[in-house]
Amino acid sequence: MDYFIIFITTAAALVFHGWLIVRFRCWADRDLALSLAGNDPAKRAWMLERLARAGDEGIKRRDLPRWLEDEAGRYAKN
DSSP: OHHHHHHHHHHHHHHHHHHHHHHHHHHHHHHHHHHHHTTOHHHHHHHHHHHHHHHHHTOOGGGHHHHHHHHHHHHHHO
């Protein structure tokens, strides 16, 4: 019974830590998109849409900063 309790507690802790890592990455990506938008509310909304599009297109996380910078540059041309 002791091993069962240890196993369940360890498994729950690992799942929780995994969830935290995913949430921190999402928050960091969102902060990056918003920082590239500055204080313009329309551009902030547009950058959050671009961030969602990056997820839909399967942009890798390591390529995301450059991709978002390119998208921010395209906003000025629109």
